[in-house]
Amino acid sequence: MTIYVDVIWLLNFLFDMMLIMLTLILAKEITSKKRIIFGSFVASMIVPISIYFPDSLITSVVGKFMYSLLIILCVCRFRSMYHLFRLLFLFYFVTFTIGGGLIALHFMLDSPFGVSSNGVLTFNKGYGDPISWLFVVICFPIVWHFTKRSMDKHAVEKIRYDQLCPITLQINKKSLSTTGYIDSGNQLVDPLTKSPVVICDEPFLKQWFSAEEWEEIKKACELLDFDAIPKKWEGRIHIVPFQGVEGKSSYMMAIKPDNIKILYEQDEIITNKLLIGIQFSDLTKDQRYHCLLHPQIIKLAAVHSA
Numbered sequence: 256m257t258i259y260v261d262v263i264w265l266l267n268f269l270f271d272m273m274l275i276m277l278t279l280i281l282a283k284e285i286t287s288k289k290r291i292i293f294g295s296f297v298a299s300m301i302v303p304i305s306i307y308f309p310d311s312l313i314t315s316v317v318g319k320f321m322y323s324l325l326i327i328l329c330v331c332r333f334r335s336m337y338h339l340f341r342l343l344f345l346f347y348f349v350t351f352t353i354g355g356g357l358i359a360l361h362f363m364l365d366s367p368f369g370v371s372s373n374g375v376l377t378f379n380k381g382y383g384d385p386i387s388w389l390f391v392v393i394c395f396p397i398v399w400h401f402t403k404r405s406m407d408k409h410a411v412e413k414i415r416y417d418q419l420c421p422i423t424l425q426i427n428k429k430s431l432s433t434t435g436y437i438d439s440g441n442q443l444v445d446p447l448t449k450s451p452v453v454i455c456d457e458p459f460l461k462q463w464f465s466a467e468e469w470e471e472i473k474k475a476c477e478l479l480d481f482d483a484i485p486k487k488w489e490g491r492i493h494i495v496p497f498q499g500v501e502g503k504s505s506y507m508m509a510i511k512p513d514n515i516k517i518l519y520e521q522d523e524i525i526t527n528k529l530l531i532g533i534q535f536s537d538l539t540k541d542q543r544y545h546c547l548l549h550p551q552i553i554k555l556a557a558v559h560s561a
Contacts, residue, residue, distance in 0.1 A: 268299035273399050274353065275330055278346045283419065286331050294330035323347070338541035353398050419544055420520075424455070424531065425513040426463050426491075433459050435517065435546035436538075437553065444551075445495050445509070445530055451549035452495055452509055454532040459545035460510075464488075473535055476508050493530055507532045519553060526552060 272295035279286060301322060305314050312318040327342050422435040435453075443452040461469050468485045472492070475483040484492050493509045509530040517524040529552060538545060 264299055264302045267302045268295055270395060271295045271298035271326075273395070274298075274346070274349055275326075277353075277399060277402065278342065278349050279330070281349065282342055282345050284331055284342065290330050294326050297329050298326045334542050335540060338543075341541060349402070352402055353395070420548075421518045422546055422548070423516040424459075424546075425515070426510060426531070428513065429463060431459070431462055433546060434544040435548045436544040437519075437550060438547045439550055441547045441549050443495065443497055443507075443532065443549070445493065448530075450528055450530050451551040452507070452530045452532045453515065453549055453552070454507075454534050454538070454547040456534045456538040456545050457536055458542070460531070460533060472508065472533070476533075476535065495530060495532060509533065515552075517548065517552065524552065 272291065275291055275294055275298070278284075279291070301313060301319075304311060308314075313322055323343055323346065324339070327339060327346060331338075331342060333339060419434050419436055421432060423430050423432045441452075441454065443454070444450065445452060464472070468488065471483055471485050472488065475481055481492075481494070488510075491511045493511060495507045495509045497505060497507060509532045512527065512529070512531050514525055514527040515529060515531075529549070538547065
């Protein structure tokens with residue numbers, strides 16, 4: 256039997272690229288085309304390795320797991336262990352879903368059972384009947400497209416607010432950019448000024464403060480000693496009372512910014528009629544976004560064409 260390694264490698268390269276692209280789509284992860292191609296190339300190299308070195312460590316379960324981690328690192332930058340394993344398990348989910356769909360489609364179209372001339376039901380093909388490459392080449396894109404459409408339909412049915420968008424925040428004439436999440440569940444409003452409150456986390460907000468200033472503000476919040484707030488920030492710090500999930504009253508320290516700029520779809524939203532609530536921790540484990548945007552900003556702010 257002749258094995259055309261180059262053909263098998265090319266097919267695996269294309270299939271791996273489609274699996275990686277679907278993984279990135281589901282994870283809403285943005286990366287360059289070069290990294291996708293490079294990751295697909297690394298993933299496809301397991302074919303010649305398995306053929307020429309069948310007893311190597313990579314062909315073992317542990318080796319394949321480590322190789323999968325390498326593929327993810329080739330495609331996406333390392334942010335955290337949580338982010339890495341999230342992408343890894345999503346990659347496995349996509350792979351198993353596509354593979355399971357191909358197997359199901361194969362046996363649906365090509366049933367191994369038949370009826371003989373004497374009316375007896377027979378099994379005319381052995382266990383492990385191989386799926387032809389022609390079948391895979393034709394049906395893989397179909398199953399991939401069906402999976403993507405199903406996921407896209409599910410995403411469209413979700414509330415439109417639930418999406419990520421780039422923002423630029425300006426405080427004391429210093430502007431920094433990050434990613435914000437338009438959270439339909441964020442309904443926090445300052446009861447005195449009626450301004451919506453955008454919640455930003457510690458890693459992002461610390462960039463406007465010195466280490467000493469940040470510790471003083473953090474201490475003032477923990478000890479309820481608002482005299483400890485640095486004089487430089489006294490005019491910008493606000494206290495926003497709110498009611499927690501359990502019904503208990505609490506408060507949040509907030510900053511009055513110069514303005515915030517949000518790129519929403521094809522529009523640029525600029526407003527200063529808001530407060531920036533301080534979250535003294537990370538909003539997410541994988542650092543995907545650093546701000547929880549208030550949906551009222553999208554409705555009420557003046558919109559300028561980008």
